[in-house]
Amino acid sequence: MNQIPEVIRTVPLDYYLYFSAALFVIGVIGVLTRRNAIVIFMCVELMLNAVNLLLTALSAYRADASGQVFVFFIMAVAAAEVCVGLAIIVMTYRNIRSTDVQLLNYLKW
């Protein structure tokens, strides 16, 4: 990749940056405000994907493939993590018949 493809240049880098930042912040706010464990989980995924997008964009604009290699790793790890996370949520639901994280407050003082 010695040259940046013409298609990509039509959208400036800044736009990608703003977009991923926005996605990330949406994710963070979602994690902070929502009570449903599944929604929180989705927001986490959103944050991960915001980072993925950022990495791809910078990789493309700097003509460096290693950023995109990272993205593949992140996707693989995220997939594994989703398995574990969803399993935890399923177990939680079986125990308390709910996925509301605010009910999970036994672990205090």
Place this chain on the structure above:
Amino acid sequence: MPMQNQGMALLCLLVPILPLLGFILNGLGNRKLAKGLVSLIGCSTVLASFLISVYLFLDFTANGSRAYTVDFYNWISVGELQIGFSFLIDQLTLLMMLMVTGIGFFIHLYSAGYMSHDENFGKFFAFINLFMFSMLLLVMGANYVMMFVGWEGVGLCSYLLIGFWNKNTNYNNAAKKAFVMNRIGDLGFLLGIFLIFITFGSVSYPQVFAEAARFTGGVDTNVLIAITLLLFVGAMGKSAQLPLFTWLPDAMAGPTPVSALIHAATMVTAGIYMVLRSNALYVLAPTTLEIIAIVGVATALLAATIGLAQNDIKKVLAYSTVSQLGYMFLALGVMAFSSSLFHVLTHAFFKALLFLGAGSVIHAMSNEQDIRSMGGLRKFLPITFATFLIGTLAISGIPPFAGFFSKDELLAHVYEHNKVLWVLGLLTSFMTAFYMFRLLFLTFFGEFRGTAAQKSHLHESPASMTIPLIVLAVLSTIGGFLGIPAVFGAQHLLGDYLSPIYDYARVANGAALAPLHLDHATEYMLMAISVGVAVVAILIAYVMYVSKRTVPAAEGQRLAPLHNLIYNKYYIDELYDTLIVRPLMWLSAAFHRFVDVIVVDGIVNGFGKLTLLTGRSLRYAQSGAIGFYIMVMVFSIVLILFLNFFIG
């Protein structure tokens, strides 16, 4: 002088090391080793030390009696201070070695019989072996620091052995008392050593004495008086002189062989040895010598008067020991150094004998020590009686027993020096003869006054106990011939032998060490007077306790005021208790209540409480709500990023 050769050095080293080996074996094997093996180890190590000492002595005299130093290694080396681990072998050391190991061996042998019923037999032998090691280190060391190590070692063993029967609180208190009183003396000794180093730049005897011999400040300078007085304070503690003597009578709480070995024959003479060893310093300080003479005669007199009214067989002997030690210091004070050592030697013989005899009596009487419950024992304990009689005659100064020669020589020197001291010494001698024969008559003559159970149990002690008695009785009889006065035309063996140890002193202050100048008539007169006084005292005792069969008043009976005063030992213990012990206890209690409880505990507990309080208030942050945790996390990360951006 260099060491002669490797073999001699090894032999010298073996003398103290063998008892140390015995201590280790018996100490580790306490209760595991058979009693026979324990006594074999305990006695044979000391016997071996004694035999080596004899060999060293013979070798020493055969090679022209030249003192030599055996250096092993450089023990402490700090700046100018060089302290070698080395032994000084000279006349004085050899004599002390022979006395310590010789008498020590017989007392070990005696202990094997005396302590045979004790469950801590191995521990006992371990302790007395350790004592032998420390004492040998004390007398063999070639510098003041090594002497101090031995000095502390014997103090420790004394403590351990006085409190040997540690289930009895009174005995433990007696042990503590001995330890603390000795510590007071030791402080003086330690300061004396420091001052010696500052003044002479060394602590090794030959160097210090050589320096002292050409001391530029002249006789009786302040620094010399300070050194000698401080050393004497140490001697006061160890040798039970006024005002630090009260521990010795209490030390009778220990087993009787301990009293014989440590509190009569060897350890308590360490103070005398130290003054003798430092004679080159003492002749330079006549003021100190005056003080020593006065302290000595005061102690002798005071202890003798207390001895008149005691009813415990060991207490009487204890006070007589204090009194005789006073005599020895009196002799040192009038610069009759050899006479003092002569008396140390004869006293070791007869006092060890008397104590062991007393032990034999106590053993036969089923641990009864009160002479009011004894009487008529000569029929039951013939050997003990015969030997005890010899010891009593010796201490009373009846010729030809050992005590006569040493005491007579000592008093002759005192007479030449100061007539008042001589009269006081003679008075002490009178009282000594009286209370010793009072003890003898009450114990062995008259009718038996104990219980029927005690009477049925009366028996002569086993051979391991009577053999030492017989040997010591022989020594008490012939020991005096080591120093026959010049009047009788014989050589003074001991005096001639010891002469070289005063070489430095002669250089330092030659006038001080002049020989006796009395004419023969005076000397005969002095002898006659001292024997006469003793005989009169014995006759009085005989009339009172055999003819009239007086028995001392029972406990709780009213006594005449003066009698009451000496019966209660002049209330000295009570005086110390009121003046020193109680204020100290009060002060400690006050410090405990205010400094320890409020300040120290307050700070430590305060830190604990602060931690607790912080934790208690912070724990509410751990609410268990996941959302809150995440929020805190996010805000923290944001904060870190911000700080990193603006500050970093």
